[in-house]
Amino acid sequence: MRTREVRLAGPDELVVVETELAEPGPGHVLVRNRWMALGAVMRTLLDGTGPLPGYRVGEPLFGKAVGEVIAGDGAPVGTLVSHGLGWREHAITERFEIVEPGAELRALSSGFVAYGALRAAGLRSGETVYVSSVAGAVGSTAARLAKALGAARVVGSAGTPEKVAALTAAFGYDEAFDRQTETRPADIDVAIDLVGEPPVAAMRPGGRIALVGALAQQLGGATPAPLDLLGVIGRGVTMVGLDLAAHRHLEPEYRTLAVDPPHSVVHGLDAAPDALRGLFAGRFTGLVVITLG
Ligand SMILES: NC(=O)c1ccc[n+]([C@@H]2O[C@H](COP(=O)([O-])OP(=O)(O)OC[C@H]3O[C@@H](n4cnc5c(N)ncnc54)[C@H](OP(=O)(O)O)[C@@H]3O)[C@@H](O)[C@H]2O)c1
Known part of the structure; x- marks a missing residue:
């Protein structure tokens, strides 16, 4: 099965690449990503100046995403999950959280x-x-x-x-x-x-x-x-x-507040690199969400 992802091709150069999708291993899910979030932290992930391990040349970018399980034995097909492998149409992962329908935006929220x-x-x-x-x-x-x-x-x-x-x-x-x-x-x-x-x-x-x-x-x-x-x-x-x-134990009480994030929407993986440049330039208001289909 063919899929597409955004890779770092060189300093600040993002390219959309078609590639062959692997099979999910035991305990993993294959997710059809439907939404992903952009953030200012991606500036330092791109240039490697922040405290977190940055993006690597030749590899796909990553970031918060929500999608639907389409294969794998980690969760039933059709389950909505959030994970950290955005910037691609499909993701294979064993690290995910189940998202209730209707809570997709909150799962992407900061x-x-x-x-x-x-x-x-x-x-x-x-x-x-x-x-x-x-x-x-x-x-x-x-x-x-x-x-x-x-x-x-x-x-x-x-x-x-x-x-x-x-x-x-x-x-x-x-x-x-x-x-x-x-x-x-x-x-x-x-x-x-x-x-x-x-x-x-x-x-x-x-x-x-x-x-x-x-x-x-x-x-x-x-x-x-x-x-x-x-x-x-x-x-x-x-x-x-x-x-x-150090504050993860507060997540349940945070979730009870059910605050939906103000957001801006951009459609499609192809538009994501330019949207990221737009975010760096202050073009958007609220959380920037990319729809992936
Ligand atoms: N400690 C943590 O665990 C943690 C977790 C997540 C995020 N963060 C940090 O929290 C901060 C906010 O993240 P975010 O995701 O909300 O960012 P974001 O959504 O990407 O926000 C971008 C905002 O930055 C503002 N901006 C652009 N240039 C600026 C400048 N020179 N001075 C001040 N503001 C500028 C823009 O607003 P204007 O158009 O109004 O300038 C824009 O709305 C970032 O520094 C991020 O790295 C920390």
């Missing part, structure tokens, strides 16, 4: 990153939360999750006036501002830093900052931001790097 960060920062009822660069996959879910955990006020920033408008109109933020033109808010109890610029001066005494991403470096090519150490000390700010694996 909402658990936002939830883990809010819990890692110890968000308490009645507090004010600030999330930086919230137009993407993680940030667009964070306001609803923060409210579900009792936040009284949630503030977000984005890079264009259109995205700023979406934050309050569609994503549940109470206040939003354009990070290119406006200064940061004040009186923050909990900050989720996706940009790599911890907002120390905006924190209330005893505030907590969860360090989750470094978008300004990853997508903007910025040098690491200096840390206001005296501000951290003077305000008694706690900073915690998000190790998502």
